[in-house]
Amino acid sequence: MSSAADALFWHRFQFGFTVTYHYLFPQLTMGLALLIVVFKRAALRGDDRAGDAARFWGRIFGINFAIGVVTGIPLEFQFGTNWSRFSQFAGGVIGTTLAMEGVFAFFLESTFLGLFLFGEKRLGPRGHFAAALALFFGSWLSGYFIIASNAFMQYPVGYAVGANGRLELSSFWSFLFNPWALWEYAHNMSASVVTAAFAVAGVGAYWTLSGEHRETAAINLKVGVIAGLVASVLQIFPTGDAQGKLLAQAQPATLAAMEGAFKSEPRAPIAIIGQPDVEHHRLENPIYVPAILSFLAYGHFSAPVRGLDDIPRDEWPDNIELLYYAYHVMVGLGSLFVALLAIAAFLLWRTSLTRTRWALWALMLAVPFPYIATTAGWLTAELGRQPWLVHGLMRTSAGTSPLVSAGDTLFTTLGFSGLYLVLGILFLFLVGREIARGPRAQGGHE
Amino acid sequence: MIALWYANIAAMLAVYVVLDGFDFGAGIVHLFVARTDAERRQVLAAIGPVWDGNEVWLIAAGGTLFFAFPGAYAAAFSGFYLPLMLVLWLLILRGTSIEFRSHLANPLWRPFWDAVFALASLFLAVVLGAALGNVLRGVGLDGTGSFSTPLFSNLRPGQRPGVLDWYTLGVGVFTAASLAAHGLGYLRWKTSGAVQQRCARAAAALWTLVAILFVVGTVATARVRPELFSSIAARPWSWPFVLIAVSGLVAAPIAHRRGAELAAFLGSAAFLAGTLAATAAGLYPVLLPSAIDPGFSVDAEASATGEHGLAVGVVWWTSAIVLAIAYFAYLFRSLRGKVAEPEAREGY
Numbered sequence: 021m022s023s024a025a026d027a028l029f030w031h032r033f034q035f036g037f038t039v040t041y042h043y044l045f046p047q048l049t050m051g052l053a054l055l056i057v058v059f060k061r062a063a064l065r066g067d068d069r070a071g072d073a074a075r076f077w078g079r080i081f082g083i084n085f086a087i088g089v090v091t092g093i094p095l096e097f098q099f100g101t102n103w104s105r106f107s108q109f110a111g112g113v114i115g116t117t118l119a120m121e122g123v124f125a126f127f128l129e130s131t132f133l134g135l136f137l138f139g140e141k142r143l144g145p146r147g148h149f150a151a152a153l154a155l156f157f158g159s160w161l162s163g164y165f166i167i168a169s170n171a172f173m174q175y176p177v178g179y180a181v182g183a184n185g186r187l188e189l190s191s192f193w194s195f196l197f198n199p200w201a202l203w204e205y206a207h208n209m210s211a212s213v214v215t216a217a218f219a220v221a222g223v224g225a226y227w228t229l230s231g232e233h234r235e236t237a238a239i240n241l242k243v244g245v246i247a248g249l250v251a252s253v254l255q256i257f258p259t260g261d262a263q264g265k266l267l268a269q270a271q272p273a274t275l276a277a278m279e280g281a282f283k284s285e286p287r288a289p290i291a292i293i294g295q296p297d298v299e300h301h302r303l304e305n306p307i308y309v310p311a312i313l314s315f316l317a318y319g320h321f322s323a324p325v326r327g328l329d330d331i332p333r334d335e336w337p338d339n340i341e342l343l344y345y346a347y348h349v350m351v352g353l354g355s356l357f358v359a360l361l362a363i364a365a366f367l368l369w370r371t372s373l374t375r376t377r378w379a380l381w382a383l384m385l386a387v388p389f390p391y392i393a394t395t396a397g398w399l400t401a402e403l404g405r406q407p408w409l410v411h412g413l414m415r416t417s418a419g420t421s422p423l424v425s426a427g428d429t430l431f432t433t434l435g436f437s438g439l440y441l442v443l444g445i446l447f448l449f450l451v452g453r454e455i456a457r458g459p460r461a462q463g464g465h466e
Numbered sequence: 467m468i469a470l471w472y473a474n475i476a477a478m479l480a481v482y483v484v485l486d487g488f489d490f491g492a493g494i495v496h497l498f499v500a501r502t503d504a505e506r507r508q509v510l511a512a513i514g515p516v517w518d519g520n521e522v523w524l525i526a527a528g529g530t531l532f533f534a535f536p537g538a539y540a541a542a543f544s545g546f547y548l549p550l551m552l553v554l555w556l557l558i559l560r561g562t563s564i565e566f567r568s569h570l571a572n573p574l575w576r577p578f579w580d581a582v583f584a585l586a587s588l589f590l591a592v593v594l595g596a597a598l599g600n601v602l603r604g605v606g607l608d609g610t611g612s613f614s615t616p617l618f619s620n621l622r623p624g625q626r627p628g629v630l631d632w633y634t635l636g637v638g639v640f641t642a643a644s645l646a647a648h649g650l651g652y653l654r655w656k657t658s659g660a661v662q663q664r665c666a667r668a669a670a671a672l673w674t675l676v677a678i679l680f681v682v683g684t685v686a687t688a689r690v691r692p693e694l695f696s697s698i699a700a701r702p703w704s705w706p707f708v709l710i711a712v713s714g715l716v717a718a719p720i721a722h723r724r725g726a727e728l729a730a731f732l733g734s735a736a737f738l739a740g741t742l743a744a745t746a747a748g749l750y751p752v753l754l755p756s757a758i759d760p761g762f763s764v765d766a767e768a769s770a771t772g773e774h775g776l777a778v779g780v781v782w783w784t785s786a787i788v789l790a791i792a793y794f795a796y797l798f799r800s801l802r803g804k805v806a807e808p809e810a811r812e813g814y
Contacts, residue, residue: 043681069690070580082565083565083566083569086561086562086565086566087562089561090557090558090561090562093521093525093554093557094554094558094559096525096528096529096532097528097543097550097553097554098544099532099539099543100539100540100543100544101543101546101547101550101551102544102547104541104543104544104612105540107532107536107539107540107543108536108537108540108541108611109536110536111532111533111536111537111539111540111771112533112536112771112772112775113771113775115529115532115533115534115536115771116775116779118529118532118533119526119529119532119534119779119783120529120782120786121528121529122525122526122528122529122530123526123529123530123782123783123786123787123790124782124786124789126522126525126526127519127522127786127789127790127793127794128527128789128793130519130521130522131519131794131797132793133518133794133798134514134515134516134518134519134797135515135797135800138514138515139800150708180772182771182772186537186769186771188617188772188774188775189771189774189775189778190772190774191774192774192775192778194775219480220696249781267783374797377668399685421540421544421547421612422544422612423544423545423612423613423614424544424547428547428548432547432548432551435551435555438494439555439558439559443558443562446562446566450566450569453569461707
């Protein structure tokens with residue numbers, strides 16, 4: 021490997037690692053903010069168990085938020101430190117939404133977090149509900165600005181190329197309300213609700229199975245299962261479906277690689293499973309359902325779908341195998357979530373969920389899987405965008421910092437790995453402790 | 467338009483230093499002014515609900531620099547690769563220590579995080595001060611638009627300097643001392659009892675040190691970058707900043723001696739903000755000077771984004787900052803009054 025290729029690898033690895041690790045935390049924060057609002061609303065109407073649940077999840081939120089903040093700051097820096105040519109080229113456009121996230125969302129979140137965590141007595145029930153609402157609004161707003169930045173890299177709109185060759189804004193509104201951003205945001209936020217809903221239902225299942233905190237456990241199960249079912253259905257339709265149709269139009273190479281479709285054909289089949297053999301341009305051991313890919317991508321069964329063979333080799337995503345598997349992991353898990361939550365909702369409706377031990381075990385053990393599905397989904401989006409950094413405008417290989425070497429980046433990647441390992445252990449330790457202490461423990465801090 | 471964005475970013479950084487500065491300062495001094503666990507919790511209760519919001523000013527200023535002057539953001543952040551990574555790791559450790567310290571009542575857990583908080587705050591103050599020193603001294607920009615700087619070379623500010631040399635380290639030490647004094651002022655104002663008394667005693671001595679370092683730093687800066695002072699002299703509109711800085715420096719120790727707590731804190735805030743504003747006024751229009759040739763410096767005009775983005779930016783940026791000021795006013799108002807020891811039991 022040449023030193024530039026070596027450096028490119030470590031720049032990609034570092035950003036991929038730090039952003040994936042970071043997003044383990046906000047995906048819970050954002051969804052949980054919504055569910056805390058639901059609990060607080062029930063508490064305002066006099067449900068004390070919901071008040072306990074809100075306080076418990078508030079404590080988890082605080083721990084989770086802290087790690088989300090400290091692991092998020094590096095990302096804002098890394099655009100400049102690791103991707104300086106990209107920053108110079110596209111900063112005038114995507115810097116807009118990153119700056120807006122700071123000034124609109126972060127100020128709002130940071131102000132109301134302290135009031136929410138420690139101000140329940142001082143603010144009173146209504147004021148505390150308002151603080152929870154502000155926190156929800158701030159965290160969801162923050163999500164939008166990040167998605168809008170990513171959407172520009174996937175599907176650039178609202179820009180012009182300036183005299184110096186750099187991108188600049190030409191239409192603020194079309195950039196901000198990029199159609200790609202709207203669907204990507206809806207898909208991402210319902211995924212965040214799925215993660216939070218499984219966490220809430222999983223803790224409820226754990227307490228029920230251990231015979232502790234039965235009343236709070238029951239409301240956790242109820243809110244988790246219902247919110248999770250709604251969000252996991254929205255995940256597939258309309259949000260996932262709409263994203264697939266956008267991909268078919270704007271990133272045909274990505275769609276073909278995700279599906280392992282090498283040949284262009286009408287009535288294109290969809291592969292339920294199979295292994296891509298990129299060298300020989302084929303899918304091994306596939307199980308096909310005919311014409312479904314045509315239908316999903318274009319809305320009718322006879323539509324021709326472009327295969328990778330009709331796309332120039334240098335526009336193929338550079339890791340088709342990982343992209344293919346990540347996408348299938350996401351879709352497979354997403355379907356399983358709907359199935360599990362539908363069964364749990366049925367049992368909930370029959371009021372037998374708290375007595376059905378196997379379903380409680382399944383809900384408890386399911387907690388990590390939305391994290392895996394979300395990570396696989398982002399891998400699909402970001403590997404699918406390759407070889408482009410800004411789709412059609414700048415290749416990933418052209419975006420790195422020219423003077424930051426592979427060795428520098430490897431060194432700091434190791435530093436981040438060590439530090440993040442410690443943060444992960446701290447997180448599990450503190451959250452595990454809160455779950456063991458239960459919903460009625462006094463105060464977040466002794 | 468470009469001058470306006472230069473001013474906006476300088477103002478955001480000044481607000482950052484004034485606000486996060488007091489919680490950095492509190493971190494630097496807390497091992498000395500707060501001895502018992504209850505006293506340490508009193509210090510954390512005084513900064514706990516606000517430190518995160520204070521730090522957002524850094525993130526927001528960085529984002530605004532990225533958007534308004536992408537060329538300067540790209541050159542500076544990649545050029546300072548390793549020192550910035552060090553800053554990131556220290557920020558992570560510092561945030562973690564504040565948030566997680568009080569979760570466990572264990573005789574090893576809390577002193578451990580207290581020491582992490584103190585050391586991370588101290589090193590960050592020195593490194594961020596040294597970063598300011600680098601911007602004043604200039605870096606090895608050679609006309610390609612990028613540069614790379616070793617952590618240190620021969621410790622002398624020459625044409626190919628390291629990030630750390632006697633001058634930038636000196637600015638770092640001056641920054642750490644100023645922020646410590648600023649933090650003492652904040653804690654004296656927001657606490658009562660033993661912590662408040664220790665802050666009052668330490669403030670007088672520390673302000674003498676800050677004044678000496680300020681004079682030494684000014685002389686050293688005049689040697690390293692004389693143009694800064696000729697620019698300020700030639701720009702009468704920047705004179706009020708100098709006046710604010712100097713009056714803050716004079717007022718803070720006097721107010722401390724008289725026991726005027728809020729005035730002392732506002733004095734140090736004026737000193738920090740005035741010094742930064744005067745520095746930015748003297749540097750303008752340069753964002754990152756070259757130590758090799760002034761022609762290679764990154765200036766505002768060349769590194770700015772297009773007109774439309776900047777013009778629309780004025781609208782959203784102004785609305786967001788007005789909102790942010792309202793949040794901060796609300797937050798500080800709802801936290802008004804002193805943090806007493808027993809009250810520290812709730813929360814941090």
